[in-house]
Amino acid sequence: MKRLKVGLIEVPMGTSLREVIFEIGGGINNNKKFKAVQTGGPSGGCLTEDHLDTPIDFDNLIEAGSMMGSGGMIVMDEDDCMVSVAKFYLDFTVEESCGKCAPCRIGNKRLYELLDHICKGKGEPGDLDRLRNMSYVIKDTALCGLGQTSPNPVLSTLDNFYDEYLAHVVDKKCPAGQCKDLMRYFIIEENCVGCTACARVCPVNAISGERKEVHSINQDICIKCGACMEKCKFDAIIIQ
């Protein structure tokens, strides 16, 4: 397993994101695929592979759709859901808002609720325009830097990972398999030998089937705990 280099670093302006992440930081854990890097703290934007050779400085990061901010960097891999990531950062800014002005106090809460709605599979395509429009209004009308930058994670993920948003609102799927409400555990008929192990560990009796016959999962009852998948020795249970 690859060991990442943990620590606080100081680099000269002009160092590329790629150098910081792959050379100094040691790359991505468990050989996963790089997906995004969020720079500048909770109000920064999420940049993609296309931005990796960007030399880090104030202007370049703003031009790329993020910012220098606190100088922090959070790297995401293929297992990270970018809609959930945007929601995570909004949660932080909602907590941090002092409440003095309405765009930040109310607008960020509405943004958070909309993202939560989408992560739960209740979103619709029109919500994506709503997210974008609301983000621009908050940026333009909030009183201080916190509110003016808080929609950056939403706007940058909409710009760079629009397909992932579409998958949530149109297909009702989370491509990264992170949004629990959009996950479905399925039994692959060809692999199931009917050993009954999954049915015996299911805490809500959602799995039925006779011994030595193909089993199936009742999606209306399943609470997505994952116990059956862990137990199956025949790779017959997958998440879709």
Ligand code: SF4
């Ligand atoms: S934008 Fe600034 S002033 Fe307005 S509520 Fe947010 S933190 Fe307070």
Ligand code: SF4
């Ligand atoms: S544990 Fe796997 S092989 Fe056994 S019944 Fe369940 S799905 Fe089929």
Ligand code: SF4
């Ligand atoms: S994920 Fe959990 S609740 Fe759902 S079928 Fe498997 S064991 Fe049962």
